[in-house]
Amino acid sequence: MKLAVVGATGEVGRMMLKKLEEEAITPEEIDLFSSSRSAGSLMKFAGKSIEVRELREDSLRRDYDYVLFSAGASVSKTFAPLAASCGAVVIDNSSAFRQSEEIPLVVPEINGCLLKGYRGIVANPNCSTIQMVLSLHKIHRRFDLKTIVVSTYQAVSGAGNRGIVELERQEAGSQDQAVFVRKIHRNVVPVIGDILENSFSAEEMKMINETRKILGDSKVSIWPTTVRVPVAHGHSEAVFCETEKPFELEELKEELRASEDVVLTDERFTPVEIAGSDLVYVSRVRSFDSHRFLLWNVADNIRVGAATNAVRILKMHAGGA
């Protein structure tokens, strides 16, 4: 296998390399690319030291089997089609192609079937979307979700390493503010991405559109509020759902227990407890009637919400899924 990682020095890029190692995926050749700013730095992979190179126009004109992108939407827009045209399967962590009709948006546990025989660009969903659909997809199949209301508690690492650095600096007394629209230390900020004309944020519209695409159901009505909180790693979500078909609480729990890479638990319900894990932790499942319920979920946003999902896509595709 010949593999390239674009955006290798970023928070998600580094986790992709770590996750490849954990999964014992060791390509014969691996190339790491970054912007000119990080080019020249050395990264460890599978015991070897690899020099990161600047991504240039001709960098990806090669016979890669897989190219993982995590360098932002504009880099993906320019370089992903090029890599795909040279025959690589591209797994793109940016938002560039997620809403393109012909591009599969994949959470392997849910719609990994789309990977079978597929060549080209595969889109990796948004972090907050992945952990929500992993919690809900089996419940949706059985009880038909009509409405989802979700409020998020999103870690600063979702904005990359610079998000963590900004929190750390503010904790140390700095008043500087560059990454988030408001101070984030000892604060919560209910704006992630631009506020669009309909008054929803870009992050909220991602949750709406991506959830519908992954579940393959455009009828689900989704009402998100996405909020940044002073947490380093791990997104949390308070989720309310209304179903078409009546359920028993125990039946919801059955579906959660049967969901791959999901753990139903009363124990690990906060971000600091689950950071570093590849699972979605669901707790506080509760209801007053047979058509509506609440649950709380927590997952490592850099792993489950980005790098792990990307590597799971690669692994499933490479396995001939």
Add this chain to the structure above:
Amino acid sequence: MKLAVVGATGEVGRMMLKKLEEEAITPEEIDLFSSSRSAGSLMKFAGKSIEVRELREDSLRRDYDYVLFSAGASVSKTFAPLAASCGAVVIDNSSAFRQSEEIPLVVPEINGCLLKGYRGIVANPNCSTIQMVLSLHKIHRRFDLKTIVVSTYQAVSGAGNRGIVELERQEAGSQDQAVFVRKIHRNVVPVIGDILENSFSAEEMKMINETRKILGDSKVSIWPTTVRVPVAHGHSEAVFCETEKPFELEELKEELRASEDVVLTDERFTPVEIAGSDLVYVSRVRSFDSHRFLLWNVADNIRVGAATNAVRILKMHAGGA
């Protein structure tokens, strides 16, 4: 006016004194009570230094006009009826009497009419409830709320000064954990109060029962998730509502602009910006259809959510409302 404050040294008690000063309410006599632990300390009020005394069985057997309680439910259960039986109007910030049928649960801007000619115990609602009903009551009157889904982002000061101290200590590296069920620094904790048999938390059931009582409408279906966040002052809430009657978004905004002590704003939408204010800041009002909407509200939990509401009750009652 003769006045007593029980729990005067606590976070809310101290703010009650400050708010009385701000409102230029200067009783001829004022007595401050606390537990034996804080008794003997000196507090400033209206330029005078007052010694805080230990609350004892006979402390309130006097002709107080008003007694403000903020010392927890068990103290209120023991002492509030006693003070009331001696003729005082008791304004109780604890949960002890909020659900008693004969006790008014008052947010002056909403149901202050209940104070007219009333003698006895008046219950001050829970912090997270007050700011939510202040945001919603006029919309409810006009469009009839069927369902409310609310996720909270609650400051550590809601657990009193010891909540702030625990956050500060953890920020400084301490692993000690006494006030919150999990670490709160760089974390979010979706459990406030005990988890009850129905899997909802005590805080969540307060929001349900108190909102219904204040709105005078037991039919509203309320689905809360109450979450502690590492913020010192200021609770935030992501609120979703479904209405019986259709609305235009502009009509919702009209009702918000017409709501006393509520500010509709695009500017001040995070806790650090509004701490120290007596208003509820509502922002991010948005919708996709004519029966459902989302909004975000932020308010100072110790002021709007406790001390200011209590002093507003006192002021309205004393004014002969």
